[in-house]
Amino acid sequence: MSLLGHSAIGIDVSDGTLKAVQLQGGGRSLTLRRTWRMPLAGDTAADRADAVAAFLRRARPASGTRLVLPAPAEESATRTFVVPVMDAGRVAELVRYELLSDLGLPDEDLVIRHLARPGEGDLQVLAYALRRRRVDQQAAALRERGVDVDAWELPGFALASFVDLELPGVRDRIVLGVGRTASDLVLMTEGGLWARHLALGLESAPADELAGRLRAEVDAAVVALLPGDQPFRPQQVVLTEEGALDAAFTGALKKAFDLPLARVDTLRRMHASVLLQHDEQTPEQALSSARAFGLALAGLEAGAFRCPAVTGDARREALRLTPAVTACVLVAAATLVLLGEQARARAHELQETLSIASLGDLLDRTRHRDELRQETAAAQAQADRLLSLAQRRTDVLLPRRALAAVSAVAGEREGQTLHLERLWLDAGEPGQAGALALTLHAAPEFDASLGERLQRALAAEFADVEVHGPEPAPVAGLSQWSVKIVLP
Amino acid sequence: MRTFVVLAVVLAAALAIFLVRGRQAIALRDQAHADLLEREQQFDAELRRNGTPDVEEFAALLDEHDRLTSAAHDRLAQLGLGAASAPRPRLTDALAATRAPALRSGGALHDALLAQAGLPADGSAPRSPPTPQERALASIVTALGSDAGALDVAALELKGTGAPAAVPEVPQLQHVEAQLVLSGALPDVLHALEALAPDAQTGLPAVSVLDASLRRIEPARWGASLQHLATPPVRLTASLDVLLAAPGGP
Numbered sequence: 135m136s137l138l139g140h141s142a143i144g145i146d147v148s149d150g151t152l153k154a155v156q157l158q159g160g161g162r163s164l165t166l167r168r169t170w171r172m173p174l175a176g177d178t179a180a181d182r183a184d185a186v187a188a189f190l191r192r193a194r195p196a197s198g199t200r201l202v203l204p205a206p207a208e209e210s211a212t213r214t215f216v217v218p219v220m221d222a223g224r225v226a227e228l229v230r231y232e233l234l235s236d237l238g239l240p241d242e243d244l245v246i247r248h249l250a251r252p253g254e255g256d257l258q259v260l261a262y263a264l265r266r267r268r269v270d271q272q273a274a275a276l277r278e279r280g281v282d283v284d285a286w287e288l289p290g291f292a293l294a295s296f297v298d299l300e301l302p303g304v305r306d307r308i309v310l311g312v313g314r315t316a317s318d319l320v321l322m323t324e325g326g327l328w329a330r331h332l333a334l335g336l337e338s339a340p341a342d343e344l345a346g347r348l349r350a351e352v353d354a355a356v357v358a359l360l361p362g363d364q365p366f367r368p369q370q371v372v373l374t375e376e377g378a379l380d381a382a383f384t385g386a387l388k389k390a391f392d393l394p395l396a397r398v399d400t401l402r403r404m405h406a407s408v409l410l411q412h413d414e415q416t417p418e419q420a421l422s423s424a425r426a427f428g429l430a431l432a433g434l435e436a437g438a439f440r441c442p443a444v445t446g447d448a449r450r451e452a453l454r455l456t457p458a459v460t461a462c463v464l465v466a467a468a469t470l471v472l473l474g475e476q477a478r479a480r481a482h483e484l485q486e487t488l489s490i491a492s493l494g495d496l497l498d499r500t501r502h503r504d505e506l507r508q509e510t511a512a513a514q515a516q517a518d519r520l521l522s523l524a525q526r527r528t529d530v531l532l533p534r535r536a537l538a539a540v541s542a543v544a545g546e547r548e549g550q551t552l553h554l555e556r557l558w559l560d561a562g563e564p565g566q567a568g569a570l571a572l573t574l575h576a577a578p579e580f581d582a583s584l585g586e587r588l589q590r591a592l593a594a595e596f597a598d599v600e601v602h603g604p605e606p607a608p609v610a611g612l613s614q615w616s617v618k619i620v621l622p
Numbered sequence: 623m624r625t626f627v628v629l630a631v632v633l634a635a636a637l638a639i640f641l642v643r644g645r646q647a648i649a650l651r652d653q654a655h656a657d658l659l660e661r662e663q664q665f666d667a668e669l670r671r672n673g674t675p676d677v678e679e680f681a682a683l684l685d686e687h688d689r690l691t692s693a694a695h696d697r698l699a700q701l702g703l704g705a706a707s708a709p710r711p712r713l714t715d716a717l718a719a720t721r722a723p724a725l726r727s728g729g730a731l732h733d734a735l736l737a738q739a740g741l742p743a744d745g746s747a748p749r750s751p752p753t754p755q756e757r758a759l760a761s762i763v764t765a766l767g768s769d770a771g772a773l774d775v776a777a778l779e780l781k782g783t784g785a786p787a788a789v790p791e792v793p794q795l796q797h798v799e800a801q802l803v804l805s806g807a808l809p810d811v812l813h814a815l816e817a818l819a820p821d822a823q824t825g826l827p828a829v830s831v832l833d834a835s836l837r838r839i840e841p842a843r844w845g846a847s848l849q850h851l852a853t854p855p856v857r858l859t860a861s862l863d864v865l866l867a868a869p870g871g872p
Contacts, residue, residue, distance in 0.1 A: 456625055463629040467636030474644025477651040484654035488661050496668060506683045513690035515791040520697035526830035527819045534812050557836040
């Protein structure tokens with residue numbers, strides 16, 4: 135599994151050449167990422183295993199990439215059954231029974247697999263049987279070389295999956311995957327799928343002869359495999375693998391079948407990656423590797439006829455989880471480390487916030503302000519006290535000013551009694567204004583006007599003057615007047 | 623397998639780092655958070671108590687403080703503190719110089735004044751430095767001046783023991799209170815009253831009037847000009863405050 139989706143490599147070694155295709159699936163899209171082509175030394179199980187091992191060393195696929203190989207299809211047999219809908223166990227039992235009856239071989243000699251495809255009402259079951267000894271032989275060869283794959287698919291089914299994907303909409307057709315040393319014949323109809331692996335390849339005979347022999351194989355297969363009640367009217371022959379690139383063989387095949395010949399010359403249902411690479415082959419050669427495409431489709435679980443003969447062990451499934459596990463572990467490790475560092479940074483930030491130094495500074499400033507306020511208040515009190523003391527210098531001059539002001543009134547007394555009985559000076563204290571008090575005794579004739587005259591005379595000299603009277607004076611026959619002057 | 627070993631090592635290393643440093647950092651963060659909460663409470667309490675002293679407030683306080691200090695300094699100077707005062711005569715010299723009969727040798731108040739000043743009654747020259755009482759009395763006698771010949775001084779005495787007391791809020795000064803009773807013609811009495819005032823030029827001790835009372839002035843003598851008022855005599859009763867420099871002061 136990659137970040138961009140699943141990835142699978144189909145490695146076809148069934149026809150004398152190693153052809154591999156890497157597809158990537160994400161959602162419903164399929165992307166061709168890379169293709170390879172390598173020669174095969176021979177056609178034995180050991181030769182194929184050597185080639186696969188060499189390929190894997192060269193390609194170094196990621197651990198999450200699924201690897202799919204072709205199952206050894208020599209002596210294989212395929213059948214299509216249409217059965218009523220029933221549970222999977224009974225279908226398997228029925229398929230096994232029918233194949234064993236049909237092939238006449240013991241159960242232990244066969245590896246039987248089937249693919250149930252729900253249809254309209256009945257169940258279409260595509261089944262095939264492999265020779266167990268060939269399967270065991272290939273498995274041993276791969277195991278000896280340390281090759282571990284995810285699945286083996288029947289080459290014919292893989293071929294059919296790719297053709298079904300890229301060339302849809304044809305009811306009956308013949309699919310031929312003609313390689314250097316072997317070919318796969320697939321008969322595709324709406325009613326089923328039949329495949330045969332033939333030990334016939336481009337190197338087996340000249341083109342005309344090979345085309346004729348393949349025609350004969352097709353005819354024999356139609357007779358032997360297809361049910362008699364279902365007429366097979368192929369609309370085309372689909373040619374893939376190296377045979378599709380051989381002009382002489384293609385011409386011979388057209389003559390032999392007298393049917394339209396189709397090839398997959400462009401990919402319609404999948405797109406090429408911008409990083410697409412073709413190793414040791416041309417794009418046309420890569421497009422002809424239909425079996426490898428089909429195997430890769432099976433690896434992505436996108437093949438219409440996916441039916442693995444052998445599945446990989448749990449180790450590969452576990453390995454496939456390695457990227458996710460790695461990511462989880464790294465994220466967890468990074469989280470642990472970051473958690474600590476983040477806490478440390480946060481602690482530093484908290485320590486810097488409203489720091490002890492700033493709090494101490496505030497307290498110092500507050501204390502300094504309180505001291506300054508006290509000192510200012512003391513200075514204010516001192517200044518007030520000194521002002522009061524200094525004011526005494528002018529206070530002693532006030533009696534003369536008051537007497538001078540009153541003397542103007544006294545000048546108008548016209549022989550009547552009017553004299554100043556007492557003058558009282560109080561210098562005052564800070565917060566308590568000083569005062570100048572006058573007590574006058576006057577004849578009753580002044581009762582009507584003296585107050586106003588005193589007020590007028592003294593107001594010219596002093597701001598705050600209060601005149602009270604007349605009142606009976608201690609001296610009989612006189613009125614007493616009181617004047618209070620508040621000093622500034 | 624190798625991959626899983628590497629991953630296990632990485633995870634173990636991260637876990638070890640977390641256990642050694644991470645947990646410590648988390649504890650540090652929690653402690654820092656608790657400390658911050660405590661500081662915030664202190665800060666909040668301090669702000670609630672006093673508000674935030676800012677630069678402007680400090681500047682205003684300092685300006686006000688400087689202004690008041692300067693005003694106090696000026697007023698002290700006006701009272702004579704700090705003036706290069708001329709040597710003051712001792713009480714015996716002042717009494718000898720005055721023309722008030724009651725104060726001169728043989729006068730009614732002469733011996734009592736010497737006694738209050740702690741001076742020998744025989745009029746001999748004092749050997750000890752003047753006491754605050756002597757300086758206060760000498761200042762009053764000197765302030766009355768040589769024009770006091772027309773004044774009849776009935777009383778001049780220090781209040782209480784005459785011991786100087788601190789002037790509230792003014793640590794540079796102390797004061798001695800005295801009582802003065804005299805009579806005479808109004809111009810002379812007014813002149814004497816006006817002479818009992820601090821003089822910046824003469825310095826300390828400075829005589830000042832706390833309160834004063836003038837009694838009985840005949841209106842027939844008021845006239846247009848006070849300069850011509852001479853009789854009948856008026857009686858001045860004054861509470862005096864003699865300001866002295868505090869010991870250790872300027």
